[in-house]
Amino acid sequence: MNFHGGNIYDYDNEIIDFSSNINPLGVSEKLKYEISKRIDEVSKYPDIKYSKLKSNISKYLNVDKSNITVGNGAVDIIYRAVICLPQKKAFIMAPAFSEYRKACEISNKEYFEIPSFDFDKNYFDIDFFKSKIEDNSIIIICNPNNPTGVGIKNTDIESIVEISEKKGNFIIIDEAFMEFTCDEAKFSFISNIKKYNNVLIIRAVTKFFGLPGIRLGYGISSNYKLNEKMEYFSKPWDINTFAVIASDVIFNDIDYIEKSKKWIIDEREFIYNSLSNENNIHIYKSDSNFFLIKTNKNSKYIRDELLKHNILIRIPEGFTGLFDNFIRIAVKDRESNIKIINALRSESLWIEKEEL
Amino acid sequence: MNFHGGNIYDYDNEIIDFSSNINPLGVSEKLKYEISKRIDEVSKYPDIKYSKLKSNISKYLNVDKSNITVGNGAVDIIYRAVICLPQKKAFIMAPAFSEYRKACEISNKEYFEIPSFDFDKNYFDIDFFKSKIEDNSIIIICNPNNPTGVGIKNTDIESIVEISEKKGNFIIIDEAFMEFTCDEAKFSFISNIKKYNNVLIIRAVTKFFGLPGIRLGYGISSNYKLNEKMEYFSKPWDINTFAVIASDVIFNDIDYIEKSKKWIIDEREFIYNSLSNENNIHIYKSDSNFFLIKTNKNSKYIRDELLKHNILIRIPEGFTGLFDNFIRIAVKDRESNIKIINALRSESLWIEKEEL
Known part of the structure; x- marks a missing residue:
């Protein structure tokens, strides 16, 4: 059984992937240049x-x-x-x-x-x-x-x-x-x-x-x-x-390293401050580039609701000692972070629809 | 113990690597283009x-x-x-x-x-x-x-x-x-x-x-x-x-596949015909892109002598059932193949120098 972050290849739509906790700055320009220059070494x-x-x-x-x-x-x-x-x-x-x-x-x-x-x-x-x-x-x-x-x-x-x-x-x-x-x-x-x-x-x-x-x-x-x-x-x-x-x-890519560290400090604070006073969730302080969040709903329900906004989160399958009302979200770029903050703040997310 | 082909990283000079039996056409142009286009996927x-x-x-x-x-x-x-x-x-x-x-x-x-x-x-x-x-x-x-x-x-x-x-x-x-x-x-x-x-x-x-x-x-x-x-x-x-x-x-790179097959048929025949009547070596017929060769000298001696020509060959370390007078050479491009053929044909290779 695969207990890892949501596999984006399972989805047809373009989604914002908060399930995988990767530096969202992407591949450094210096590395792209180096690979294109040295591609023949693969032979x-x-x-x-x-x-x-x-x-x-x-x-x-x-x-x-x-x-x-x-x-x-x-x-x-x-x-x-x-x-x-x-x-x-x-x-x-x-x-x-x-x-x-x-x-x-x-x-x-x-x-x-x-x-x-x-x-x-x-x-x-x-x-x-x-x-x-x-x-x-x-x-x-x-x-x-x-x-x-x-x-x-x-x-x-x-x-x-x-x-x-x-x-x-x-x-x-x-x-x-x-x-x-x-x-x-x-x-x-x-x-x-x-x-x-x-x-x-x-x-x-x-x-x-x-x-x-x-x-x-x-x-x-x-x-x-x-x-x-x-x-x-x-x-x-x-x-x-x-x-x-x-x-x-x-x-040796000091630019990339420093930019990443400045970004993580800023965005981590932004997300924490934005979500720390919400009623339906409790966000844990983090020293990394993702947050564990306790909610008052089942994580699968939240995952499915957020997918309607094209947002993918990590549910706690595979992690011992977490109840099924926990979710994990990555820290991403400001624009994406605002999207998930707004989604998690929206009243409609916390009003469970009755099954038909 | 590493029983693989000569590690080119062990040598300072630019050498022709006959020890590793790889298609010498190198990386296909289509693949180079595709990698440079899709490099961001590595994130x-x-x-x-x-x-x-x-x-x-x-x-x-x-x-x-x-x-x-x-x-x-x-x-x-x-x-x-x-x-x-x-x-x-x-x-x-x-x-x-x-x-x-x-x-x-x-x-x-x-x-x-x-x-x-x-x-x-x-x-x-x-x-x-x-x-x-x-x-x-x-x-x-x-x-x-x-x-x-x-x-x-x-x-x-x-x-x-x-x-x-x-x-x-x-x-x-x-x-x-x-x-x-x-x-x-x-x-x-x-x-x-x-x-x-x-x-x-x-x-x-x-x-x-x-x-x-x-x-x-x-x-x-x-x-x-x-x-x-x-x-x-x-x-x-x-x-x-x-x-x-x-x-x-x-x-799907039909050009690369066909060019490789034509090349291997031509060069395999060229090397075999060039070396099949030599006195000091016996070359075995091959269905692949390399040849096993039996010689009347120790393979380490031949390897060291050929290195003076910046040619690296494979000696039979790690292969059970081969005596230490065997060598293995890859089929490469015509220019390189001529170099190793001439080196293997040269009288001086087979006259062992006395140690000082």
Whole structure:
């Protein structure tokens, strides 16, 4: 079963896609130029060692090249990490992305999703989560979290990592949305990576660089045994030429990065302020580029009503620990944001029609 | 250990790459135009069901859409097929591509490479191969074979498939180089696919369409249980947007297809005729776009000598059943072909220098 955002290919009309939480600035002009200039490179195999690609990531994150594993999207790194780690069970901080469960299923590992989000206080209850973790386990945390949008401070993450060292636990931190926090010093664990050898951080160009179609994810870890094993479980030339070309451009595209960060800060505030005093919904504060919203109607009803306005939202299928009155919306451009704000504010949305 | 063609990224000089057996016509102009026109699509996730991509392949091969599984290169299909099949051991017709072994290794399956090539008669001894196959096994055949270049008639393949039905065997036929035979009616098993549910055929756009960097492979099988299981073991959005765009163009690019076939027939004959009467080498007749050559020197010595001419060849590392005096060269454009022919004919190559 596919538990991902609405597949736009299922719809005939031109729709505004609030279900997929991608940077709406689109593909950077510099990348378009570079691809059109270097398109002939697709007739050669990519470097099987991905040496330049790893160098580019290494410079961007300021970590050593030997810490980096590259993959065909973040999911490739998640699957391979869970397969390669020796621990037999996993504890997932929930609500969480459905692919963590699937990674455990195909690796025949037992998994437990620990609902740790305090819906009243809008934060993850780290002490509660810690109290539920068993020894010799994989721990999976998405930071900032999808679907709540909430960031977890790296000092809180460190408190989990530290108790884990003695317990034989290994921590996977999915930072796929990290750049959107616009405050990596507070949230990202990357600057700590050298201190611990029981941590893997996952990133991708999918969300912040607006490139879901290019398929490039990467892992950062000081556990060389894991890095080597993940390399062994990779397929040769798993990453395509366009992803390699992208890495030569996007990480240095300061204009795109700064414009994206300014945009996310402005639009995130605009949406939150516009919807925080509504009667029929409760919007949770977000550190990412999407919002979780609690409503007083069934999410499928809201999805279907909004589709009449050509607006597609994400309903909480596949996310453990969310009731079916939750929806998730992405932060998009101002014009689109106004459309969804108006739709969500309109009285007619909340008056359920009787079935004929 | 990487047992693939020479990685051109390891060399500083501009070299002519005879190690990688790719269509040297390069990227079709139609595809370049299509990618530059549709580059913005990379900011959307590909269709998670890859419905249009499967339709395109279905039309190209004249098989039903339900028979098709798509993957991130042919290797992705090979790995997933071997993981998903219930049989516990595999028999590989050798010499063969090293990834078949690796697929067995990561799936914890026992494997046996059966050296079946008759070097005197330049054909695969099908009866010998059949006599070695045990019941309840996976059988892997590369047709036309890499590294010998020799095609196996589909009537011979059918004789293996037929005895296999009663024995619980499943046959994987890797047809990655099939279009280069220019005689699919004689060699390809695809038109038989509906008759058997113990066969998977693998193809890719890598070799014939000159697109190793785009990463698109696909499987064709009437075993719906296997197709479903392989789908379950896939990762979401495993294939990138550019591969999907390519599928809209290349299979209908009659100019490119016809030009490639005419070229391969001409250049294959040119190289064979030019080298078939040499003293120091024996060139095997090929149905593909590369030649296996037996020499009277160690292949590493020949590789190093040819590198001085900026020519890179494939030495037989990773191919079981080849001695270390074999080399493999790709068929390239006339100008490059003349260069390697002259280099291989030159007296100086065969007079080994004494070490200082």
